[in-house]
Amino acid sequence: MNDDIERVLYSQEDIAAAVRRLGKQLSNDYRDKKPLVVCVLTGAVLFMSDIIRQMDIYLDIDFVDVSSYKGGTASTGKVELIRDLDSDVSGRDIIFVEDIIDTGRTLQFLEDLVSDRGANSIKVCTIFDKPEGRVVSAKADYVGFNVPNEFIVGYGLDYKGFYRNLPYIGILKPSIYSA
Numbered sequence: 001m002n003d004d005i006e007r008v009l010y011s012q013e014d015i016a017a018a019v020r021r022l023g024k025q026l027s028n029d030y031r032d033k034k035p036l037v038v039c040v041l042t043g044a045v046l047f048m049s050d051i052i053r054q055m056d057i058y059l060d061i062d063f064v065d066v067s068s069y070k071g072g073t074a075s076t077g078k079v080e081l082i083r084d085l086d087s088d089v090s091g092r093d094i095i096f097v098e099d100i101i102d103t104g105r106t107l108q109f110l111e112d113l114v115s116d117r118g119a120n121s122i123k124v125c126t127i128f129d130k131p132e133g134r135v136v137s138a139k140a141d142y143v144g145f146n147v148p149n150e151f152i153v154g155y156g157l158d159y160k161g162f163y164r165n166l167p168y169i170g171i172l173k174p175s176i177y178s179a
């Protein structure tokens with residue numbers, strides 16, 4: 001699997017340092033709030049498990065699954081809710097934990113969902129942000145790295161379901177897409 005990577009963009013150490021920085025910021029900003037931290041499945045599972053261990057505050061967690069990529073490199077444009085939250089979000093301070101914001105469609109869908117249900121505040125923490133990919137307006141409040149407009153894999157991010165278990169972020173060799 002490592003042989004499929006053409007270039008490493010962010011090492012395991014780069015990512016760990018960014019997670020520590022974001023965890024500190026969130027701990028300061030949410031010290032008295034007991035936020036509900038929502039992991040956006042599946043890509044954010046690695047980041048979620050790392051970031052909550054860097055947050056020295058009271059919080060609870062939930063999971064939501066939406067999908068719009070169907071395994072390829074291009075958004076289908078349609079966001080589907082696959083697994084809803086278990087929690088009542090009314091009056092809660094929500095932090096969405098994402099692996100990447102690209103077109104912004106997933107985030108827009110999720111913000112509408114919890115805003116319609118009466119959340120008190122909604123913020124987004126993403127380890128990767130790809131501003132050049134935006135087709136709808138969506139903004140992350142806590143960002144690990146701004147990434148170039150290329151398809152990236154690793155640290156939870158997949159291509160056709162694979163590469164999520166790479167501990168770093170890389171770009172695939174062009175031959176992988178034509179295989």
Ligand SMILES: O=P(O)(O)OC[C@H]1O[C@H](OP(=O)(O)OP(=O)(O)O)[C@H](O)[C@@H]1O
Nearest residue numbers: 041042043067068069102103104105106
């Ligand atoms: O800003 P967007 O263009 O909407 O892209 C971002 C979303 O795309 C990926 O999810 P995907 O739908 O591929 O599901 P997955 O997390 O299960 O891989 C990623 O995990 C984000 O949730």
Ligand code: HPA
Nearest residue numbers: 102150151152153157158
């Ligand atoms: O660059 C990406 N890589 C993997 N999954 C993604 N989902 C949105 N953008 C990406």
